[in-house]
Amino acid sequence: MTSAKSPARGRPPRAKAVLIAVVGLHLVAETALTPFLPQLFDRLYGIDDPGATGLYLWVCRIVGLAALPLWGLAARRWPLHRLVLAGLCGSAVLDLLLGMAPSYTAYTVISTAVVATNSALLLAYPAFIAEHRDEPGEGERARLAGVVSIVVVFHLSVVVSTLVGTGVLALPQPRIGISAFAVLDVALAVLAYRVLGRRESPDTDLDPAASAQKQGGTGPTATRRPRFLSPRFLSPRFLLLAQVALIGLAFDFAVNVARPFFTEFAGTFGSGSVGAAALFFLPSVAALAVLPAVRRCHDVLGDRLLPLALLAGAAGYAWQAYATGLPGLVGGRVLFGVGLGLGHVAVELRAFRATGTSGPAFTGVETARSAGLLAAPLVATAAVSHDLALPLLIAAAVQVAGTVLALRGMRGAPLTRPAQPPGPAAPRTPAAPDHLPTRTYSEEIPR
Numbered sequence: 001m002t003s004a005k006s007p008a009r010g011r012p013p014r015a016k017a018v019l020i021a022v023v024g025l026h027l028v029a030e031t032a033l034t035p036f037l038p039q040l041f042d043r044l045y046g047i048d049d050p051g052a053t054g055l056y057l058w059v060c061r062i063v064g065l066a067a068l069p070l071w072g073l074a075a076r077r078w079p080l081h082r083l084v085l086a087g088l089c090g091s092a093v094l095d096l097l098l099g100m101a102p103s104y105t106a107y108t109v110i111s112t113a114v115v116a117t118n119s120a121l122l123l124a125y126p127a128f129i130a131e132h133r134d135e136p137g138e139g140e141r142a143r144l145a146g147v148v149s150i151v152v153v154f155h156l157s158v159v160v161s162t163l164v165g166t167g168v169l170a171l172p173q174p175r176i177g178i179s180a181f182a183v184l185d186v187a188l189a190v191l192a193y194r195v196l197g198r199r200e201s202p203d204t205d206l207d208p209a210a211s212a213q214k215q216g217g218t219g220p221t222a223t224r225r226p227r228f229l230s231p232r233f234l235s236p237r238f239l240l241l242a243q244v245a246l247i248g249l250a251f252d253f254a255v256n257v258a259r260p261f262f263t264e265f266a267g268t269f270g271s272g273s274v275g276a277a278a279l280f281f282l283p284s285v286a287a288l289a290v291l292p293a294v295r296r297c298h299d300v301l302g303d304r305l306l307p308l309a310l311l312a313g314a315a316g317y318a319w320q321a322y323a324t325g326l327p328g329l330v331g332g333r334v335l336f337g338v339g340l341g342l343g344h345v346a347v348e349l350r351a352f353r354a355t356g357t358s359g360p361a362f363t364g365v366e367t368a369r370s371a372g373l374l375a376a377p378l379v380a381t382a383a384v385s386h387d388l389a390l391p392l393l394i395a396a397a398v399q400v401a402g403t404v405l406a407l408r409g410m411r412g413a414p415l416t417r418p419a420q421p422p423g424p425a426a427p428r429t430p431a432a433p434d435h436l437p438t439r440t441y442s443e444e445i446p447r
Contacts, residue, residue, distance in 0.1 A: 014195045019128040020153055022084055026121040027157035028079040029091075029181060032165040040171060055374040056108050057375075060115045065370050067116040069405040071123060072363025080127040081196040086188060087120025099179030125150065126362045129352055143294070146363055147348045148294055151341065162281075176391070193238045196334035243405060245368035250402030251310065251347050252369050253394040255340070256376035257383075258317060269326045279333055283316075286337025287344065294345050306346035307406040310399050313339025317396035321389040 031432055033040060039054065041047040099106035129146045168177030209327045259280075266276040298305050316336025323329040355362050383390035 003117055016131050016149075017080075018188070018191045019084075019124045019131065020149055022088070022121055022124040022192070023150055024153045024157055024160075025184055025188060026118065028161045028164060029118065030161075031157075032161040033168060033178075034165070036165050036169045037142040040174060040347075041104060043169075043174060044107070047104055052104060056111070059108060060111055061370075061374055062118055063112040064115045065367060065374070067119040068122065068363050068367045068370065071120050072367075075123060075363070080123045080130070081192065083120050084127060085192045087117050087123075088185050088189035088192060090117035091121075094190060095182040095185060096179050099175040099177075120365060122363070126352075126355075132246060140435045143352055144295060144298055144345070144349060144383070147345050147352070147431070148291055150348065151344045152291055154287065154344070154419070155288050155341070158284045158347065159281065219393045221310060227393060240354050241365055242368075243408070244351045245365045246288050247306075247402050247405050248347055248351055248365065248369040249371070250405065251343060252373060252443050253376050253400040254317070254402070255320045256373055257380045257393040257398070258391050260377055260380045261388060261391060263386045264384075265392075266329065268388065269323075270330055271326060271329075279329065282333040283340050285335030286334045287341030290338050291345070294342055297342060298345075298349075303350075306350055307403045309339050309343035309346050310334075310403040310406060311339070313343050314399035314403065315339070317392045317399065321392035346429065 013359055034057075037053045038048070038050060041052055041056075071083060071087075091114060098107065098114060101110050128150065129143060131146070136437060155386060168174050171177045261274075263276040263280055266279045267273075270386045271279060301308060312338055316332050316334075317341055319332030319335060320329055321332075351363060351365055355365055378390045383394055
């Protein structure tokens with residue numbers, strides 16, 4: 001019988017609910033106003049120059065890229081949930097000020113501060129996965145459940161953020177809608193403090209030696225970790241993190257390079273504006289539809305799920321690019337959506353397995369993946385000057401490259417763990433770091 005004081009079982013489900021709510025707020029806040037920034041700047045400041053929107057987005061993305069590793073360094077000293085709480089409190093104050101910004105320059109400056117504090121909310125991802133460590137379905141299946149929850153929230157946020165942005169712009173005073181995000185920040189900060197703030201943070205993944213030492217283990221696995229590690233020791237770890245970062249970067253880049261001009265491409269098939277919007281969101285609908293089957297797919301395919309999902313996504317991109325009619329375009333979008341849903345889960349699982357729920361490792365991989373988003377709009381803009389379908393072909397090629405990387409990661413690794421012969425259970429030894437979530441491929445911009 002588990003003791004009531006034991007942290008190993010029965011962690012409050014409220015903690016997961018609060019953290020997944022923070023993840024949802026982060027996703028919606030990032031993208032809610034992005035499609036409507038030109039209209040917003042025109043209404044608030046009388047600026048109709050597209051260059052103003054481009055400058056704003058670039059400044060915000062660069063600040064977000066710089067802030068994320070700093071929060072990762074902070075995670076070396078403070079628990080993840082406390083940093084999330086700090087980010088919510090900072091965002092609440094800045095969101096309130098953002099709605100009162102008197103000029104475009106002030107709006108941009110305050111927005112960069114919002115992005116910097118909002119970057120802390122990304123730490124809710126590893127904190128949420130860490131809450132699944134000690135469930136009855138401990139291990140890969142527990143992490144899978146956590147990652148699927150995040151992916152579901154991500155795709156739902158695509159729809160919700162569009163509705164929220166439309167609603168804010170429809171208000172007689174959009175400033176009220178912008179500042180209203182502060183209310184959500186405060187509400188979540190209060191919940192985070194009440195549910196998470198007064199308890200110890202769940203253990204994050206440690207190296208085997210540190211884990212054994214913490215649990216009072218003995219033997220060679222309990223030796224003190226050297227303060228200065230040799231390059232030979234660091235090299236495999238670094239290469240593993242670089243590999244998962246490149247796989248994630250390929251996945252995120254492919255999605256983002258194909259998005260900016262898709263509605264214009266869909267218009268060439270006579271879909272109309274409403275039809276183009278429906279086609280734009282169709283992959284997210286297909287991804288949500290396939291997610292209930294992801295556990296079964298993972299049980300059957302194991303590590304092969306990642307390269308197969310990436311390959312399906314690449315085929316979906318190519319099908320869209322070479323479609324000769326609306327039915328072909330719809331088929332390509334659906335196939336891409338299937339690969340998107342399965343691939344998103346598989347990418348995050350592979351990443352968490354490499355980084356664990358350690359804040360610094362997670363933010364390091366996330367920073368590398370975020371860097372790819374800076375290049376995606378530039379590549380898309382250059383590609384459409386030649387052909388509207390070219391971004392889709394580029395996305396397909398990049399995703400094929402990600403498939404090759406994913407296959408290389410499977411070499412020498414069995415699909416499933418060998419069955420143990422019957423007999424007395426061996427003493428449990430600490431496992432190597434084996435979890436991670438990761439970023440959604442949304443952009444680091446404020447509401």
